[in-house]
Amino acid sequence: MRVSFYLSAAATVLTPVLAVSSSTVQLNYTSYRGTALNNGVTQWLGVRYAAAPVGDLRFREPRPPPTEDGVVDADAYKPICLGTAAGPPSNTSDEDCLFMNIFAPSSAKKGSKLPVYFFIQGGGFNTNSNANYNGSGLVMASGMNIVVVNFNYRVGPYGFLAGKEVLADGNVNNGLKDQRLALQWIQQYISLFGGDPGHVTLGGDSAGAQSVNLQVTAYGGRDDGLFHATAAESQSSSSLRTVEENQFAYDNLVIRTGCTRVVDTLACLRNLTATELQEQNFNTPFPGAQDPPLYMYGPTLDFDFISDYTYRAYAQGKFVKVPAIGGDDTNEGTIFAPMATANLSDTDIFIQAQFPAITLSQLRTWNSLYPIKGTPSFPDSGRAWREASKGYGEMRYICPGIFISGSQANLSIPNWNYRWNVVDPPAAEDGYGVSHTVEVNAIWGPENTNGAAPDSYQVGGVNNAIVSVVQGYWTSFVRSYDPNTHRAKGSPEWKSWTKGEGYWNRLMFVTNATEMETVPIDQQARCAYLQSIGLDLMQ
Incomplete structure (x- = not known):
């Protein structure tokens, strides 16, 4: 099932409304209280846009966030996603990491319809390398005329593990689907922060810029109305391997974690703690190569979300024209x-x-x-x-x-x-x-x-x-x-x-x-x- 189910599922609940407090926003699943800064910008930090991708949701496409009663203080950045060749969960990184940050003029309100800059960070699809940038500077540089959003998405095996076992009982390209869900979240909720869901610029750098291109060419270039312009810095163009061509990485991870001892190797990987998985989360050489690559995990040519190589998709005009x-x-x-x-x-x-x-x-x-x-x-x-x-x-x-x-x-x-x-x-x-x-x-x-x-x-x-x-x-x-x-x-x-x-x-x-x-x-x-x-x- 594609991640686009989120909008249709959310449509069955009450339409979100802006709460009385100018910095408190009531969403369909919870309310978030932002912080008005002395520079004229209000920020909401650590807003959950998807359910925690842990337990049985590990290696699956993102799901809508759960309902949470009361008002959540969105006053601190949340942990970024666990990276390849990085340490175990900590105060700054965790498997529960699907959060976004929103920066808007304090004068903005529902109906302000300010243009939105939605930024995808880089990191070679193996780390969140531009996490938690402060969007206040861009808001002020615009003359208080835009809303800025950045967020985390899953990387390494958490976001890009592929293999026949994953296809059978999970999903591939989950990091890209995290991004897609975040874009859908923008369509549903950004108006409550003063933003215009009909005026979204999709930006990114490095792997984030490659993500821009992969979102533009997603599903054969299908335009779902999620963005209306793009701004890509240092557009990476890594190789796109099929599920079969990525099987070696899955097999190697199973062997290193000792999951060969059971028939259901994917269930075994899901049952590992994040610390145990991180101990074996490192790059190995691609088949035919002598040294490990800079980045081993990455987008999979699944003939669904990614329907073709990027060069050919653009050559054939199979991309959203913005x-x-x-x-x-x-x-x-x-x-x-x-x-x-x-x-x-x-x-x-x-x-x-x-x-x-x-x-x-x-x-x-x-x-x-x-x-x-x-x-x-x-x-x-x-x-x-x-x-x-x-x-x-x-x-x-x-x-x-x-x-x-x-x-x-x-x-x-x-x-x-x-x-x-x-x-x-x-x-x-x-x-x-x-x-x-x-x-x-x-x-x-x-x-x-x-x-x-x-x-x-x-x-x-x-x-x-x-x-x-x-x-x-x-x-x-x-x-x-x-x-x-x-x-x-x-x-x-x-x-x-x-x-x-x-x-x-x-x-x-x-x-x-x-x-x-x-x-x-x-x-x-x-x-x-x-x-x-x-x-x-x-x-």
Whole structure:
């Protein structure tokens, strides 16, 4: 049964109403009391949007939250979801983790119909890596004209375990279905917080941006009216494996946990404590690879929620046609490729570990596109690190994102592409350059990302000026589906990626020098090859 049952089931109960207190919202299953901040924003933290996915609900699609009497104080973040290669449950992480956070102008009320920014965090589908960002900064940057929502979803085996046993008595792609249920929750309840369910921008970064693309292409591109624009940062494009191709991960987990001792291995996995499961929750090599990948668990090509590879879905127009922002960072791969990568063998082993379907012939061509000779070297790093990272960054992030922009332009869908090229001096000196998703710190505001922002983004830092620029574009897009309508004064026009002369146009963010650029010819050529083998790599 698809997760869409939630709306029809909820329709059988009373229509939710706004309570007397301006910060208390009465839902169909409980009431939540928010906190009005002195910055003019009210926040509701730790709002349960689904039942705890524990016990018999482990490895199943999300269910509606249970009824809870009284008023719940939504004044503290709840635990994030348990991650792969992470520790046991704690005060900050737990299997009971399906909560969201809502930030709205304190002046908002039911009927305000403010645009909604719904953000999916990244983490390679193995962690919740952008958890509990403070949405106040974006609300204020919009002139108190939007509502911001972020949330947790299941990752690792809890969200993406697949195998014939799971199909028989559970569900696959549960992390994506958590996201879908949260979107349905928005449709039912966000008006009570002042938001407009008919004006939702679906955003995300990294695996969250890949989630955006998978929601856009879900069920063959079926439009369920859950979102009306998208904003994807560093769109990951991992391989999509079938249930059968993911069976190895299920079998390995069963063996490591000792569940081979019983016939019903899935029941055995459900009966483990979260601590016991976490002890065996780590990555192993894909079949055909020599090393474990960065991320082993991930979306499954189930021919239902995910009906095709992402490259082909976009090429065939099987996606929801809405205005879109998409873009990447100049040095997408530097935080992923091992710094010790010293030679061709190290490089090829790393690439094969992530994409084991790559052939020797394709690796040979890949090596010719990313030669080690003549590339910069950095202290405490291997000679091949930067080219390995460049190739991986283009293969998994930049080139798939460019392909998606082109697919949207071919159908005359308004879309805007960008390159984040804001250089942080310490990161540049260390060789990381402008690394993966670093722009999220500027979009949310450097004080709102739990200390992750570079010092140069902070007030008084050399890159602080870029914050108001990108927030202007972002909040303008959330408000009007166009990044230019309400952009910051003095910011250049962000021209769209369109057919004809507008093809290959993207906005390059540089502190005090943001401008349009054309994707360099050499990058176009490398992307053409990587896109040509995308289906071979199951992207």
